[in-house]
Amino acid sequence: MSTDEGLESAEAAGAARGGRTSAAGTALEKSMRILEAVAAPGGPHRLTDVMAAAAVPKSSTFRILASLVEQGFVRSEGDSRYGVGPRLRALSALVSGGEPASIEQIxxxxxxxxxxxxxxxxxxxETITYIRKLESEQPFRTASRVGMRMPLHTTAIGKAILAGLPRxxxxxxxxxxxxxxxxxxxLTxxxxxxAELETVRARGFALDDEENEATIRCIGAAIPGPQGRPVGGVSVTTVTFLVTRTEIEAYAPALLAATRALAPLL
Structure with a gap:
């Protein structure tokens, strides 16, 4: 019997006992080891490598990874490879010694x-996840919140990211x-x-003009990763009855300066 088959059999026995334990450990233990394997240097890692490093059966590894991707802790990179997701990066930033203050300051x-x-x-x-929000000085509040996932094609940050992806x-x-x-x-x-993304590429920022939420207008720009691939973005958000399209576009220089400063931190 192979190691994988042995782990699968032990897991099946654990399910018969109520699903609490198996040879690979509890569900929480398996999830933590899988997260550690995904976050190991040299990623994104193949499914088989994550499975071997975490010592978790293939079916369970795939199931747990699918859940972690859905929750934003892991990112599916294609070709059965997995890397660190936005929520895990955000958690890392919160407990890191020097980065949070720098990000917060920017x-x-x-x-x-x-x-x-x-x-x-x-x-x-297929989404973006908000990991930080600073409220406006204006007497209004938007519905967005930290942890919320939003579509790419309807948001300023999302369109800026789409503009930087391979065709x-x-x-x-x-x-x-x-x-x-x-x-x-x-845009449907x-x-x-x-056509919109061509404009974004030409000017370096994107505009959400009530495309995601009525009365909400945003300007957003992508944050490039080490190879130039967008890893996220920053937006400035207001309401249409207080700030015109021309006025919000005037924030572009400050926005682009912020994304350049954030790039080495993310």
């Missing part, structure tokens, strides 16, 4: 320069999501989205 300076709400989000699969990957994402409508202004056709 976001706070952008919020003070614009007087508007500021969001920091990381990219994970083949962009087509796959558009095909997978179907570009669902959230407001009457949402591949042709309309691609």
């Amino acid at each position: 976001l706070r300076e952008l919020q003070q320069a614009t007087g508007q709400a500021v969001h920091l989000a990381l990219h994970s699969g 083949a990957e962009l087509r796959e994402l558009v095909s997978a999501t179907g570009l669902p409508r959230r407001t009457p202004r949402t 056709t591949p042709e309309g989205l691609e």
